[in-house]
Amino acid sequence: DALRIEVHAHQWWWEVRYPDQGDGGVTAFTTANEIHIPTGEEVHIDLTSEDVIHSLWVPQLSGKMDLVPGKTNTMYLEATEDGTYQGMCAEFCGLQHARMRFLVVAHPRADFDAWAAAQAEPAGPPSEADGADEGELLRGQQVFLGAACVYCHTIEGTSASGTVGPDLTHLGSRATLAGGTIENTPANLAQWVANPPSIKPGTQMPPTSLSGDALNALLAYLESLE
């Protein structure tokens, strides 16, 4: 049976859900702006929209299929070779339509299974990893939970379960930020978190008044969410 994925479009980002496959394999998790698939296998994608009409287009792999509010469309995708493929929204959907991008990452099946298993894990308590300071990560988690971030974002393993914005449980594992438009680097993350409208005017995510140690701790925590 084909792997089933659900893509739910928002202004201006892509919610990507992997439901329970029911075969003892992939267990349910949600990510954003990256669709991972096993190379050489046809994948079934259900397309829905939170708000207006968007369209999913991976030029190297598929034609365009609209995501229409109130309707579920279906498409199939298959990558015959490993690699990372650029995707974009192909139906004008508002101010930041041009910055509503995503990646399709095709891996060998075994690697895909490993990725999916890791994504399905909740974020553990902050711990030393790659030389990160556990104290700072814990402070960063506290900043996250103490600021209004929880209103919009989910981090599995914490009480944050907001669904307005992307699921951040494995933000550190993603290649891009801001709807697939900027590279996921510490500097970019800092600018995005501090002042999203400076990158994507009209975005729903507001600027933050965090600065200094609090902001640095938050960024360290977010980057640690591999």
Add this chain to the structure above:
Amino acid sequence: MATQKKVDVVTVGAGWTASMLAWKFTEAGMNVVSIEQGPGRWSNPGFAHNHDALRYHARHAMMVNLRKETWTWRPTPDVPSLPMRQYGSFNPGQGLGGAAVHWTAQLWRFAPDDFRVRSHLIERYGEAKLPEGNRIQDWPVSFDDLEPHYDAFEQDIGASGQAGNLRGDLIEGGNPFEGPRSNPYPNPPMAHNVPAQMFRDVTQEMGYHPFPYPSGIASRAFVDRFGNARAACIYCGFCTRYGCEVDAKSSPLTTHLPVALRTGRYDVRTRSRVLRVELDGSGHATGLTYVDEDGVEQFQPADIVVLSGFTLTNVRMMLLSRNDAHPDGIGNDRGLVGKNYTYQHFTGPWRGYFPGRRFHLYMGNGVVMNAIYDFYGDNFDHSDLDFVGGAQIFSSPGERDPETSAGNFPIGDDAKTWGQEWKDSLRDQWNSYLDINMEAESLPYEDQFLDLDPNYTASDGQPLLRLTFDWHDNDTNMWRFIAQRCTEILEAMGPEVAETPTDLDPYTIHAYQSTHPTGGAIMGTDPSNSVTNSFGQVWDTPNLFVTGAALFPQNPAANPTGTVAALAYRTGDAIVQRYLKDQRALLG
């Protein structure tokens, strides 16, 4: 009717005391079942995007459905009772976690003298001072007995506040009238709005002692004792009557319930209504009969039965559950079930309009206030006054939602409540007025009680519970005195227009006061003066325990949840540590 597999404990409802007991019991290896009449819903996705004031505030989406069950009321025994067809004086909740999911999270400990009101008043003023026809009674527990349990509960849920008395040392900025606490609050007080700061400044100048309202909402992110990383309040303003979508407001869903469920020894059956407690020939409880979500009648046998529903639900269950051993209902062999029913009064608020100032009270929650206890209980001399008891006085909550707050304009007299003038006043005043509020105690009397209604039945075919209740002179006289104090505080703030209530409104079951009815199955020192012992254990049915505010001999001027929790913690520990070793013996 089918009989379920027997378990150690079955509870009425899956509210907070049921969840706390389930946590303690499952940890001790016991099997627990809860029969919950409402739906099962968790914060995610149940409370996401739930800022719908019409649905949750005006139409009470999380409350008991009055078409299935309601309460009848009459002010005095000599007039007929009628059912409450619309909410209402109180808002009983239902669903997984019960009303503790949508509570305001005002989290009090009762003061030491609250547990010995009768003795204290007689010592200070003599018995003649007590109001005529009263049933004031000392509790069989003291503040010191409960302090470790108050503390444990507050630490477990991450309560937010400012200690006023830490092991006997008075602390500036806290409540100097509180009982000594063994530990500070785990989290600091909530952020305060401008009216709270104005209230603090004015009351301090008047010589009173303002302190931050104690709260069951997390004021900062913290990791609780269950290992959960908890989020802080975002002051969204949609708090009372709503589930908290970020889980900052402590509730069973964020604390005890998931822990109990994870053991695999706790089963909650939702959308299932308890009909009665079943009894055997010797008068012991054998389990609960209920109707499940498919409408099929079931019997859940258990060694221990806990009445852990709402106060009024518990009392009704006791009166409905009868056999030859207890012909008048469980615990009612001496006619004490239903006695000592009491409540509180809230008539207010005092409102002040400050043109040009902006208070933004749409941001906040129900605990962003400062309060004073200077007129609470017997904290002031009543020798020359014509009442006993008192009230807390506090500033403006921050829950001013657009739908339900548009109804009370304009502020002040001589103003039109329609047309252009009304629209102008709404625009000018809505964000520029603050309120002062009181929460006053109301004592128990002989002619205030609960019993079964002779005429009206619930959808289960069984009689509704009838409330016989009205204010007495003590309430009216107390209100007038406290009202003067509130007026003074408001006027000291210097509003352009001050609106002050004229008198205590007559009690009616239709106007919301608070969801703090108490009594009906009170605890005491022996069967002649109470229905249960200090553990909520029913004297004549020792394998049946009652939790919640039905146990309170009378209700002070503070919200019940903290004390309900402390009593349940104490009862849970006593059952695990002592009762199990000698089941059906009365706990001493």
